[in-house]
Amino acid sequence: MFLVTVGKEQYQFNALMQWIEILIQYRIINEDVIVQYGASSYVPDGARAYRYLADADFLSLVDNASLIISHCDENIAQLLEERDTPYVLVPRLQRFGEYADNHQMDVADEFENRGIAIARSPGDIVKFLKLQQTSEVIPKVDEAKLCEFLQQKYSQELFPKLMLVCAAGGAFRYMQSLVDFWGKFDDRFWIAGKNSITEQEIEANHYWGYTPIKNNFLNVVKNFVVAFKHIPKKKPNLVISTGSSFSIPYLIVAKWFARSHVVYIESKSRFQDISLPAWILMKLRVLDLLVVRSKAIADLYSQTLYAPIDNKDDSTAGSLHRDYKQASIVTFDDIAFIFSPEKLEFSTARQFLEDFQALCNPDENYQKIIIDMSHTTVMDSAGLGTLTNCLRIARANGTDLSLWSVSDAVSALIGLSSLGNLFVIDQRSNTFRFSNPIQRTKVANITRTGMLLFRLHILLIETPILRIFYPILKFLFPWIDIDPSVPVHPSVRSPIKRLIDIIGALIGLSFTSILFIPIAIAIMMESKGGILFGQVRCGLLSKPFRIWKFRSMVKNAEQLKARVENQVEANTQSKDSPSNSDDSAGDKFFKNANDPRVTKVGKFLRKTSLDEFPQFWNVLIGDMSLVGTRPPTYNEINSYELQVEYHDERYTEWNRLDVKPGITGVWQVNGRSSVRTFAEVVNYDIEYRKNWSIWYDLKLIVQTVLVLFDKKNKAV
Structure with a gap:
């Protein structure tokens, strides 16, 4: 049981x-x-x-x-x-x-x-x-030293009449542990909360207070009535309280109307800061002495008395092993739990994926696998790729996959991605609680500006009157809906880069408006179909958006794609390099230098890059940047792998998603359409990721303009 x-x-x-x-x-x-x-x-x-x-x-x-x-x-x-x-x-x-x-x-x-x-x-x-690990419980606390101190400072001769104030429950048990002190006073009385234990154990001279206090203003008033009725008559010289908001009315009346000496002993379970009742009483100057049991609290408040807890077994504290917490996989008959690391990013993602694959081996037959993320505070695009691969493996084996205890930051990242609707998250498990050391690590990765903008965007969304201002903030800072703890590339949250994007987009759109009519006429004269071509691409953290171009192909180009040779796939099969030997490279990248679907007008638009001018609208609204990585398609990221490594095993294809895609980038100015392998694209994108700066962006913009006027560029 x-x-x-x-x-x-x-x-x-x-x-x-x-x-x-x-x-x-x-x-x-x-x-x-x-x-x-x-x-x-x-x-x-x-x-x-x-x-x-x-x-x-x-x-x-x-x-x-x-x-x-x-x-x-x-x-x-x-x-x-x-x-x-x-x-x-x-x-x-x-x-x-x-x-x-x-x-x-x-x-x-x-x-x-x-x-x-x-x-x-x-x-x-x-x-x-x-x-089934049983743990060593907390050693009993010896209150002899505290009682000895109180006896020396507050003798019965100096303070003949004592009042003890405490709520029922833990506060009462704490008061009982101090019996070696208050038991020596002949003239004493209690004010306490009433329950079966206090009724049985408190001596005859007592008054009952009213509980509960939380959200019960009437009981607060009743306690003040009890205090005014009895304390001025009793006139205690000394008042001892062991905490809780229950004691506030009685201590205030004792101090202000009976001129009592008030001692408040903070709970032994307060380690970092004082309780709210202690803070209120201290601010109202009710307390003559505040006894704290933690050195950290004593360092915060100079007016407190530090009475250390005398644990006889302190020499063994921290030396006990909590082996059950170290387990990364726990299995039952038809269900398995795998626990993700604190930081699910490139350095840990591959090992986690290997552990997950081991769970899905043919010798096991789990109906359900649960990924518990209760200790994961940080996840990047590589972590997102890991979860995606886990889902793919589980589905291939006919195994249900669920996520437990997903933090707000991780949940927001999954929700932003184009893959968010694929995962099953049990919301009931999301009331988990990070340890303070982990929480402090998480907070250390967040800038004040980022946190301020994130909280401001939540305020604007949740407040109907202020909601009209949200689009303005979103336009200026497109990243505000990304949790500040999500480790995106620094370029994503750069306000200077965003300012350059806005200025560049406005200039680009002004040229687009001038060229729109002649380009539109040329497109319509040659072939049937729309003037603009829209395609869903994956942006930052794989968030889907619609990219716009002037149409450069025939109307039914997507249906005819299967008939066109993919030169990327052909080149891949002829290369022996490990980074180019991926069988799914053709799914990741499609290119044909003589694509028959491209119209004559389309070839000219591509040669001059005029087909990409409508993308300045994507830049203006924040889906893209002037300079960034190549925006991948949904099918492309669906075939990304963690096993394919780039740049000294530090990056994978998923790391491209940490950066906002751009109209131009390193791959556009280094060969443009002469690039024929997916590995070249990834390497160029990661090169941009590693070398980014505002000056680097400006340099690439200038190089892009020079490439456009280069008659030898091989744009297709």
Whole structure:
């Protein structure tokens, strides 16, 4: 039997409930599941659910459970240590409304360093279930030093009347751990939250407050009423609180109306910053002493007292191995999980693809393969190519492929691409949570300007009144809808390059408008069909767009293509070089110097490159640039491979998609249509990718103009 518990927090934990439901549906969990769901509004299908459990019933379930899955709370960890029950903790996240802040993420990082099992995604729970690793739980904390300090500073002789303020649950258990201090005061009284435990254990001299506080202004008012009713009469000399927003009204009244000395002891599970209640009380100058348990917090606030947690077993902290987290592949009867790396880019993509191919070998017969991306913060075009190849391999084997825990950045990249609708993403798994070290690595790759523009574009899209300004911003900065963490080429986000594109496009379109009528007449006089020819190409990160040209072929050119010899394929078969030996080269690139489909007018337009003048419109709207890589077709990128290497094994064909395509580029000024192999095109494009600068762009523009006036150019 599995027990899933989220305690009695006033915050929902629907994400964990959905994770459990996924694991039940996928038959990863095949035992009975009991869920104590608390304030959650979602209950997993297939589980026995209880909103709250009586203490005796809860402890009985703990003793009989084979595994416990809980939210990331220190007190539950200590409880489970006493019961010696295997467990895994899942941190709550503010983003999904699971807590007031992200302090459980800090707790999770700290616990994980100590060897405690932390699940940040349903895939992590899958690993834990498969490998059945029990973890060393957090050592018990000895509060003797803190109690000794409080006794020295606040003796009963100086502060004869003591008030203890705490909410129920963890705050109350924390107060109990300080009994060696407050137990020495003869004149003391409590103000606490009411539940079965506090009713049983708090002594007679007490007053009950009102909970919950979250989104309940009435209870806040009621707590102020209780505070004004009792505290001015009692006039405590010293007030001790162990946290939570519950205590705010009582501490304010005690300080401002009873002139009490107020001590606030921050939670042991705060590692990076103080809680919101502590911050509010500090700003209101209510606190005479704020005790913090983390050196990092003490360094932030000079007015705090640092009382370190005295862990007797600290010498072993961080030395415990979390082997279950190191697994990259986990298999069950008819389902396999493969976990993508933190950065799915060229340096890791090939190994990941090889691991995936190993899963799809004939000796295995998995009905479904799941790629878990819960730790992948960065993916480039090579990573996108890897996923595409994985999908192709899975379909060839008749295996279903799904993606789990896809980040916003990766999801946006997949969505931008022309391949986005091919992938199945289980949205329920997307409530995963990155560790803070990984999150900081991700943030380090983002510029402030990029993040500002990205957030601004989201604001404009989501605000009806401001939405009219979005097209203006999109025109000036075409890349604003790409998540700032997506590692595109620097030229993509260059404002100077964009300014040159706008100026160049306007100049080019002015010439196009002058030449349009005579070119249109010439095209219509020679052959039937439209004046302009539009074709879907793949732009930045394979995002589809329609490229425009003056029509240079006969009307039914696409239907006649099969009858024309592909000279690229012919040249490929005659070469022995590894980079040119790809059997699919003909699908990637088509060229014929004497293509019979080209009209007489079309030959002239191609010779002078006038056929490409309508592309200045593509440049103006941001689909293309004046200078860039050659815009590939959809069929072309469908045949890209990771195995074909260019430039010292650092690049593949997919790396071309990191750069915005251009009207001109290195391949256009180095032989133009005399280029006859796909490998030459890729090498020229990667050369541009490696050498790009604003001056390099200007140089290529000048060289393009010179090539146009060169009578020996072999444009076709």
